[in-house]
Amino acid sequence: MEPNPHNLRALSQQIGFTMEIDKQKREMATKHLLSAEDKSGFLLCLLKLLTEPGIPDNIRLSASIYFKNCVKKHWVPDTEKEFIPQSDRAVIKQHIVSFMLNMPKPIQKQLSQALAVISTTDFPGKWKSLLPELVAKLETDQTNVLIGVLETALSIFDRYRFEVKSQKLWEEIKYVLDTFQVSFLKVFQKICSRVQQVEQDKNAVKEVFKILALIAKIFYALNAQDIPEFFEDHMKDWMEPFQHFLKYKNPLLDPDTNSEPGLLDELQAAICDATTLYTNKYEEQFTSWVPKFVETTWALLSSLGEQERYDQLVTTAIRFLTQVAKKSWHKKLFSDEKTLQQICEKIVVPQLKLRATDIELFEDNGLEYIRRDMEGSDVDTRRRTTVDFVKGLCEYFRPQVSQILSGYLTTLLQEYSKNPATNWIHKDAGMYIVLALSVTVCTRRDGVKEVSKHFDIINFFATQVLPELQVDGKQRQQNLSILKADCLKFVAHFRQLLPQGSYVQIIPLCMNFLSSNEFVIHTYAASSIERLLSVRQNGKPRFSKEQLKPFVESLLISLFQILEKEESKENDYVLKSIMRVCAVAEETVIPYAPVLLQKITQILSAVSRNPRNPSFNHYLFETLACLIRYICKVNRSMVQEFEKNLFGPFQAMLSMETCPEFGPYVFQIMSQLLELRPDISPAYRAIYPSLLAPALWNTNGNIPAITRLLQAFLMKDSSIALQDSRFGGLLGIFQKLNASIKWDKYGLELLGIIIETIPLSEFGKYLGEMLKLLFSRLQKRKTVQFVTSLIVFYSRFVWKHGGDALIQAMDSVQPNIFGMFLNNIWLGNCQSISGKYQRKACSLGMINLLCKCPNMLKEPYIGIWVKILKGVVDIFEAPQTKSKLEDDKDIMEAMETGFNTSYTPLHFAPAPVYDPIAQVLPKEYLAKSLSALSSQHPGKFTGLVSQLPPDHQKALQMYMQQCNVRLQ
Numbered sequence: 003m004e005p006n007p008h009n010l011r012a013l014s015q016q017i018g019f020t021m022e023i024d025k026q027k028r029e030m031a032t033k034h035l036l037s038a039e040d041k042s043g044f045l046l047c048l049l050k051l052l053t054e055p056g057i058p059d060n061i062r063l064s065a066s067i068y069f070k071n072c073v074k075k076h077w078v079p080d081t082e083k084e085f086i087p088q089s090d091r092a093v094i095k096q097h098i099v100s101f102m103l104n105m106p107k108p109i110q111k112q113l114s115q116a117l118a119v120i121s122t123t124d125f126p127g128k129w130k131s132l133l134p135e136l137v138a139k140l141e142t143d144q145t146n147v148l149i150g151v152l153e154t155a156l157s158i159f160d161r162y163r164f165e166v167k168s169q170k171l172w173e174e175i176k177y178v179l180d181t182f183q184v185s186f187l188k189v190f191q192k193i194c195s196r197v198q199q200v201e202q203d204k205n206a207v208k209e210v211f212k213i214l215a216l217i218a219k220i221f222y223a224l225n226a227q228d229i230p231e232f233f234e235d236h237m238k239d240w241m242e243p244f245q246h247f248l249k250y251k252n253p254l255l256d257p258d259t260n261s262e263p264g265l266l267d268e269l270q271a272a273i274c275d276a277t278t279l280y281t282n283k284y285e286e287q288f289t290s291w292v293p294k295f296v297e298t299t300w301a302l303l304s305s306l307g308e309q310e311r312y313d314q315l316v317t318t319a320i321r322f323l324t325q326v327a328k329k330s331w332h333k334k335l336f337s338d339e340k341t342l343q344q345i346c347e348k349i350v351v352p353q354l355k356l357r358a359t360d361i362e363l364f365e366d367n368g369l370e371y372i373r374r375d376m377e378g379s380d381v382d383t384r385r386r387t388t389v390d391f392v393k394g395l396c397e398y399f400r401p402q403v404s405q406i407l408s409g410y411l412t413t414l415l416q417e418y419s420k421n422p423a424t425n426w427i428h429k430d431a432g433m434y435i436v437l438a439l440s441v442t443v444c445t446r447r448d449g450v451k452e453v454s455k456h457f458d459i460i461n462f463f464a465t466q467v468l469p470e471l472q473v474d475g476k477q478r479q480q481n482l483s484i485l486k487a488d489c490l491k492f493v494a495h496f497r498q499l500l501p502q503g504s505y506v507q508i509i510p511l512c513m514n515f516l517s518s519n520e521f522v523i524h525t526y527a528a529s530s531i532e533r534l535l536s537v538r539q540n541g542k543p544r545f546s547k548e549q550l551k552p553f554v555e556s557l558l559i560s561l562f563q564i565l566e567k568e569e570s571k572e573n574d575y576v577l578k579s580i581m582r583v584c585a586v587a588e589e590t591v592i593p594y595a596p597v598l599l600q601k602i603t604q605i606l607s608a609v610s611r612n613p614r615n616p617s618f619n620h621y622l623f624e625t626l627a628c629l630i631r632y633i634c635k636v637n638r639s640m641v642q643e644f645e646k647n648l649f650g651p652f653q654a655m656l657s658m659e660t661c662p663e664f665g666p667y668v669f670q671i672m673s674q675l676l677e678l679r680p681d682i683s684p685a686y687r688a689i690y691p692s693l694l695a696p697a698l699w700n701t702n703g704n705i706p707a708i709t710r711l712l713q714a715f716l717m718k719d720s721s722i723a724l725q726d727s728r729f730g731g732l733l734g735i736f737q738k739l740n741a742s743i744k745w746d747k748y749g750l751e752l753l754g755i756i757i758e759t760i761p762l763s764e765f766g767k768y769l770g771e772m773l774k775l776l777f778s779r780l781q782k783r784k785t786v787q788f789v790t791s792l793i794v795f796y797s798r799f800v801w802k803h804g805g806d807a808l809i810q811a812m813d814s815v816q817p818n819i820f821g822m823f824l825n826n827i828w829l830g831n832c833q834s835i836s837g838k839y840q841r842k843a844c845s846l847g848m849i850n851l852l853c854k855c856p857n858m859l860k861e862p863y864i865g866i867w868v869k870i871l872k873g874v875v876d877i878f879e880a881p882q883t884k885s886k887l888e889d890d891k892d893i894m895e896a897m898e899t900g901f902n903t904s905y906t907p908l909h910f911a912p913a914p915v916y917d918p919i920a921q922v923l924p925k926e927y928l929a930k931s932l933s934a935l936s937s938q939h940p941g942k943f944t945g946l947v948s949q950l951p952p953d954h955q956k957a958l959q960m961y962m963q964q965c966n967v968r969l970q
Contacts, residue, residue, distance in 0.1 A: 066112035118157035218272035274318035324394035368521030392438035532579035574617035627910035669707035694731035720759035797847025805855030834885035853931035933967035
């Protein structure tokens with residue numbers, strides 16, 4: 003598809019049709035564009051369309067989005083097929099920067115993202131012109147072009163913040179620094195000098211500070227791995243302006259609203275991030291600057307108001323002070339008691355107090371309030387970072403800080419007690435002081451595990467928390483809602499430390515709040531119950547199913563009633579609580595099973611029409627899996643009841659366009675039910691042919707789930723795969739998966755179950771074709787995942803059908819290929835196989851090659867017999883090694899740039915462990931097999947075994963002695 007005017011007009015028309023209201027037109031246009039993606043010149047046409055005269059803006063924007071998505075999908079091919087020809091790639095890389103810089107902002111953003119994807123794999127080795135081109139454009143006087151260049155540079159360099167250290171990464175960063183750092187500093191200095199010239203011009207000063215904010219973020223990215231020598235040598239050139247900008251004020255840079263940060267706020271936050279990095283990682287080089295930045299940051303914090311626009315800046319500034327406080331180098335900065343008193347008075351207590359905006363959020367957007375406030379949240383808030391700051395101060399000054407803040411806590415609680423209805427906000431702040439002072443060890447999974455000896459958390463719970471939860475319903479509805487939420491959250495947070503006997507008292511108290519009409523209250527109540535029930539002791543729930551039994555019915559009724567409220571129809575905290583109740587109750591939930599199943603299927607049908615909350619959907623299916631697991635374990639006849647209720651809704655979901663993400667869950671539940679059955683029911687037999695439809699396998703999340711379901715079918719009755727010429731469909735799926743570098747292991751898992759459940763006489767006629775596909779893939783793309791999975795597959799084949807059958811099959815495809823594969827691939831990579839079952843399967847396959855395969859006892863294989871034996875002993879005795887093959891990690895990361903409906907395994911529907919070798923002890927099997935072999939050929943193998951290294955001979959001798967056998 004060359005970028006000529008006729009093609010461009012047709013392409014423009016098709017892109018326009020994808021935005022039509024008419025569903026049929028949309029689908030046809032989408033299909034047309036998909037079919038064109040692998041045509042030479044398609045991406046070039048999309049780029050050309052952006053500059054073609056007369057093209058509407060919405061078409062241009064859609065074309066840029068389509069271009070970005072195609073790059074994400076096809077730049078790193080998942081299969082052997084290359085959708086984007088090398089000639090097109092070269093043209094795209096040659097022109098994309100200039101295209102991007104000359105486009106309107108919305109299109110520029112799409113092209114910048116596409117450029118970042120390309121750079122992930124091609125920069126710098128395959129795209130040597132990119133950085134010099136960007137550096138050349140840094141000299142421009144056009145601020146809009148400079149902003150575009152810096153945004154592009156940031157999109158390329160930003161991954162240095164998170165990349166794992168490696169030689170390849172060091173080499174790339176060195177190349178970037180050598181090419182970029184001098185010009186980068188010059189730009190910074192030039193822009194700094196322009197600030198005073200433009201500070202009375204609103205538009206100009208905004209552009210300048212946008213550039214400065216980008217520069218500060220790039221500074222962080224380039225310094226994230228290690229401090230570059232150039233930056234260390236020019237630290238003054240960076241730090242003096244940074245310090246100046248932390249003091250800078252200009253009302254022209256204030257944002258239009260107080261809810262979003264302004265450009266100065268953004269720059270100052272980026273500078274605080276940079277100083278935090280330097281304090282944390284480069285304290286020796288930065289130590290002389292720390293006192294200056296502490297003073298400047300402290301002054302800045304003291305000047306900032308409660309407005310939301312400052313939230314990010316406040317949190318980054320406090321994070322900097324926290325890092326300083328935790329470093330022994332800087333203890334003296336906080337050692338004076340007056341300093342600590344001022345910090346607590348001016349920073350800690352004010353930032354812990356609830357703001358008017360927080361109360362508004364509680365009332366108007368409860369979900370967002372919870373997202374910021376809930377235990378385990380990743381969202382940085384003023385309160386959360388201040389709590390961390392107090393913990394940082396406690397590293398060296400716990401007694402002093404505890405004494406100071408305990409004094410404030412007493413005052414706040416006294417104020418509350420004077421008039422709880424109006425002064426509740428004081429106790430709310432006090433609850434956060436307790437959180438900051440008391441917690442020493444806390445994890446997302448377990449909550450608080452250890453507390454400070456300077457604070458009696460159990461006494462605080464008994465005197466301040468429990469009484470708040472014990473008030474009657476009328477009082478509970480007064481203006482104390484946030485305080486009640488605090489107490490419910492306290493229970494969840496400190497659940498591990500609360501006395502075991504108190505659970506019987508606490509859980510009913512939490513249940514009282516489930517009837518609240520306030521979103522935050524009933525959500526926190528549900529979450530607290532779920533967290534309490536999740537606590538385990540000696541491997542079992544601390545609140546046992548016997549203790550829970552009296553509450554199960556009322557609990558489930560209350561929780562499902564919450565889901566009927568409009569604002570909580572998809573409340574994942576509530577559904578997670580339902581799941582946990584069912585998990586702890588186990589079979590005691592059986593009396594309520596019919597009602598539960600009815601309610602869950604109703605909710606499933608409702609959310610499938612318009613899924614909005616992935617967490618809610620996940621817990622919905624987890625609850626279903628939990629019920630199946632515990633109900634059907636006790637009563638297998640209930641499997642049919644679940645099938646009867648679920649198959650209809652499942653079939654409807656799989657045919658709907660609205661919920662493709664439900665497919666992976668549906669197939670896991672179907673697998674779980676089939677695995678519990680003694681045989682394949684007619685309903686399942688009717689489903690089987692549809693599982694072979696190629697369209698189902700185009701959704702990536704379906705692949706692991708349907709693979710498991712097909713394995714369950716074959717384990718129950720492998721003849722189903724041979725009826726009505728269906729075996730070809732199964733091989734077609736294997737062929738599709740085998741071509742994918744991401745999903746090939748599932749193709750080999752499927753092939754593995756085929757060779758273990760279907761007689762060789764049935765699939766033998768297809769074996770040559772299977773092997774050809776495997777050899778072709780091995781030749782074209784030899785990844786670690788594929789090679790190790792392939793070795794395990796061949797090992798399983800040898801165990802099931804014998805080594806001679808494998809040799810004959812492989813050598814019939816290509817003479818002597820088995821020997822080449824064994825010597826060059828199998829033996830070279832068997833030690834890098836991971837997984838207990840996989841390593842065991844590999845060792846047993848190799849033992850059978852050694853001892854039960856006549857072909858291996860003659861040329862050409864007898865020459866590597868000792869090498870195979872050494873490999874087996876290495877699997878037993880030597881640690882797993884890293885493969886020397888191409889690393890899959892970079893490929894996989896590059897492939898994840900696009901959206902795919904993901905696969906999330908259900909905790910309550912684990913795949914059963916199919917292990918045909920479970921009873922075999924590999925070392926014993928090796929010793930006895932060698933002994934039997936040597937008895938058939940006396941004297942032949944003692945000489946061969948003596949060629950092993952001494953350590954291997956010693957290990958082998960130990961195996962033989964333990965089994966009381968020997969070589970003859």
